[in-house]
Amino acid sequence: MAMECTRCGACCVAPDIAALDKPLGMRCPHLTADNLCSVYERRPDVCRAYQADDVCRLIDAPTLEERVGKYLALFELTEEARAIRQSGCSSMRKARHG
Template identity: 45%
Template sequence: MCGKPDNKIECVMCGACCIAFDISVLGKKAGEPCAHLTAGRQCGIYENRPWGCRGYRPDELCVLFSSLSEEDKVRLLRKIYGV
């Protein structure tokens, strides 16, 4: 079953979470790509990322979003989380 600790969902490196959400400590507004998001869709400051980024965990939505365009992923994340 999804959501159990032994069934951890791996990041699909779509970058949507690094675009959709506001990261105030980095001066990043919701809907804008993070300045630390690399071309390979990885966090350029992963070891030193802020608390808000550390708290985000890939979930079933990430898996469902894997077939969507970047624009649609961000739009849906923002709608689901009300940002």
């Protein structure tokens, strides 16, 4: 079920985004400090197609960090994201094949 976007930024941090070579759990380089997209008019199709949904409700939390943690836990990706962060890998391709 679609819902209005709260502009929390979780969808720009938690999932990997192949079109941007952004790894799982890493902040998109285009996400500003106020959690808005700095390339909004030029964002990739995958970002344009994204619609806020029930997952947004399930991961509701006071902070972006907590939302991302809930997202990763919901999809059982916490350990994978932790390994990527610890490796310091800023490229999705390197994270998957490194």
